[in-house]
Amino acid sequence: MTIHQLSVFIENKSGTLLQVLQSLKEANIQIIASTIADTQEYGIYRIICSQPAKAYLLLKEDGINVVLSEVFAIELDNYPGRAAQAIQLFSSSGISINYMYSFLLHGKGILVFRTNDSEKTREVIANNHLSFVEEEQLNEIAE
Amino acid sequence: MNYDSPYLHPDKEALSREELEALQLQRLQKTVKHCMNSPFYKKRFEEMGLKPEDIKTLDDVRKLPFTTKQDLRDTYPFGIASVPLSECVRLHSSSGTTGNPTVILHTQKDLDEWANAVARCLWMVGLRPDDVFQNSSGYGMFTGGLGFQYGAERLGMLTVPAAAGNTLRQIKFITDFGTTALHAVPSYVTRLYEVMHEKGIDPRKDTKLRVLAIGAEPHSEEQRQRIEQMLGVKAYNSFGMSEMCGPGVAFECKEQNGLHFWEDYYIVEIVNPDTLEPVPDGEIGELVLTTLNREAMPLIRYRTRDLTRVLGRTCPCGRNHVRLDRMRGRSDDMIVLRGVNIFPIQIEKILMQYPELGSNYLITLTTDDDNDNMTVEVEIAEFADDYGMLQNLTKQVTRALKDEILLTPHVKLVPKGSLPVSEGKAVRVVDKRKVYQ
Numbered sequence: 001m002t003i004h005q006l007s008v009f010i011e012n013k014s015g016t017l018l019q020v021l022q023s024l025k026e027a028n029i030q031i032i033a034s035t036i037a038d039t040q041e042y043g044i045y046r047i048i049c050s051q052p053a054k055a056y057l058l059l060k061e062d063g064i065n066v067v068l069s070e071v072f073a074i075e076l077d078n079y080p081g082r083a084a085q086a087i088q089l090f091s092s093s094g095i096s097i098n099y100m101y102s103f104l105l106h107g108k109g110i111l112v113f114r115t116n117d118s119e120k121t122r123e124v125i126a127n128n129h130l131s132f133v134e135e136e137q138l139n140e141i142a143e
Numbered sequence: 144m145n146y147d148s149p150y151l152h153p154d155k156e157a158l159s160r161e162e163l164e165a166l167q168l169q170r171l172q173k174t175v176k177h178c179m180n181s182p183f184y185k186k187r188f189e190e191m192g193l194k195p196e197d198i199k200t201l202d203d204v205r206k207l208p209f210t211t212k213q214d215l216r217d218t219y220p221f222g223i224a225s226v227p228l229s230e231c232v233r234l235h236s237s238s239g240t241t242g243n244p245t246v247i248l249h250t251q252k253d254l255d256e257w258a259n260a261v262a263r264c265l266w267m268v269g270l271r272p273d274d275v276f277q278n279s280s281g282y283g284m285f286t287g288g289l290g291f292q293y294g295a296e297r298l299g300m301l302t303v304p305a306a307a308g309n310t311l312r313q314i315k316f317i318t319d320f321g322t323t324a325l326h327a328v329p330s331y332v333t334r335l336y337e338v339m340h341e342k343g344i345d346p347r348k349d350t351k352l353r354v355l356a357i358g359a360e361p362h363s364e365e366q367r368q369r370i371e372q373m374l375g376v377k378a379y380n381s382f383g384m385s386e387m388c389g390p391g392v393a394f395e396c397k398e399q400n401g402l403h404f405w406e407d408y409y410i411v412e413i414v415n416p417d418t419l420e421p422v423p424d425g426e427i428g429e430l431v432l433t434t435l436n437r438e439a440m441p442l443i444r445y446r447t448r449d450l451t452r453v454l455g456r457t458c459p460c461g462r463n464h465v466r467l468d469r470m471r472g473r474s475d476d477m478i479v480l481r482g483v484n485i486f487p488i489q490i491e492k493i494l495m496q497y498p499e500l501g502s503n504y505l506i507t508l509t510t511d512d513d514n515d516n517m518t519v520e521v522e523i524a525e526f527a528d529d530y531g532m533l534q535n536l537t538k539q540v541t542r543a544l545k546d547e548i549l550l551t552p553h554v555k556l557v558p559k560g561s562l563p564v565s566e567g568k569a570v571r572v573v574d575k576r577k578v579y580q
Contacts, residue, residue, distance in 0.1 A: 005528075007528035009523060009526050009556075009558050010558060011557050011558055011561055016558070016561075037530070039530070041555050041556070042533070042555075042556055042557070042558075044528055044530065044533075046528070060341070061341065063341075063559055063560040064558065064559070064560075065523060065526050065558045065559050067526065067527065067528055069528055
């Protein structure tokens with residue numbers, strides 16, 4: 001129900017994003033989704049990629065501030081209002097979403113998110129039989 | 144060599160104040176007489192109507208003229224020497240980024256005495272011939288290289304002249320050769336630790352390191368403690384300056400309560416930098432040193448520009464050589480911002496209190512819309528994927544800095560490795576302010 005996400009602390013300066021991307025390119029790591037918020041001075045660059053553990057060690061070795069964590073990734077049919085339905089389940093359980101981003105995988109919408117209560121989130125996903133993404137699926141598409 | 148003796152030179156280290164001062168007077172009189180062989184001092188003494196016989200008591204040192212770095216530049220390269228060049232065997236020269244470099248000449252006896260002084264310092268902190276001493280200082284003109292090298296050899300340790308840089312190789316030497324003692328600049332020690340950490344080496348378990356000599360760049364008590372904790376060692380503050388040979392001028396004893404200046408080698412004065420009058424013990428002033436046993440190039444009342452104060456003239460370690468506080472910065476690295484005097488070390492002290500922050504930082508002074516501002520960039524060591532935490536950290540650090548320096552700096556967290564890395568001396572302050580002419 002969760003997948004690994006890399007979070008990289010980067011400076012809001014020309015070239016810093018490229019440094020991270022070059023490191024990943026050299027190791028043949030494929031980025032599947034990523035997001036970065038617009039802030040004044042620094043940002044957290046969040047990445048879903050193939051072989052996240054390998055990518056994490058690699059970036060660390062290159063002296064980059066990086067953390068590896070788990071985020072929820074649920075799979076939704078791609079039609080208007082589906083995301084609203086899903087999010088409704090969480091909000092009615094009092095769960096708040098810290099951040100969220102999405103991408104398409106085999107025609108399905110994938111929502112990646114972190115909440116303020118992981119336990120409760122797991123319960124909601126299980127009780128409502130929401131489909132979720134496994135990391136292997138991501139590695140497959142990268143091959 | 145008695146391993147159990149706390150002193151390498153008991154006849155000099157364990158003197159009473161009276162004995163020490165008698166020795167100083169005798170050496171001062173000899174030095175002043177010898178200075179008459181220096182064209183520079185001969186002229187200066189004659190202009191003042193001063194004769195060597197006028198030095199009758201130790202206080203008479205105040206009759207002597209000051210010597211400044213500018214004097215060294217003006218007489219570049221050999222104008223202050225008190226012996227013919229044929230008697231000199233080595234020179235050390237500064238980089239001279241701000242004008243003529245300064246040159247210090249040495250006879251063989253000067254080099255021997257220098258090695259003795261460094262050996263005495265290292266013995267004082269418990270190093271013995273069965274230790275392995277690695278020196279991560281630059282060799283060549285930088286006196287921290289050869290100075291520690293000859294001193295450590297004089298003590299009889301196995302020496303590893305690793306020189307600066309190449310961190311992976313330094314770590315390999317430390318583990319393979321069983322290095323027990325290391326000399327390095329504080330910012331480089333942190334770098335060494337970071338790389339060890341990345342390579343899965345735990346310095347406490349995987350190395351035999353137990354003593355560190357740190358110096359050549361100002362650092363706070365907090366930074367020392369951090370180094371001691373990281374590596375599981377005792378770290379001792381070393382003071383040296385190329386004008387006074389290099390390292391070996393002063394060193395902390397095991398009490399870690401001030402630097403013992405070797406008064407058989409130097410007369411130590413602390414003066415008000417404006418009036419040049421002595422300040423009472425405990426008050427901060429500029430350190431002024433007179434060499435007492437140099438042949439090639441004695442220096443009289445040399446203004447070091449280092450600010451410090453006398454902590455005491457006795458010590459539980461048994462040495463009565465004056466103890467001075469760690470340098471409060473140099474009178475020339477003091478930042479004056481909007482009328483407030485700030486030493487970079489004050490800022491460092493605060494930054495070191497946050498485990499989330501790394502050891503590299505950079506203070507930049509700028510003029511924006513005719514306002515002078517300070518930006519403090521600091522590398523983060525650990526971070527969590529949480530904007531709230533990062534913002535909070537910035538806020539906390541800003542507030543703590545404001546409490547210390549009375550101005551609100553702009554604090555900027557930057558990624559690890561983005562500030563200029565210092566395998567030599569760290570750049571801590573960049574002043575980009577408009578200069579009004």
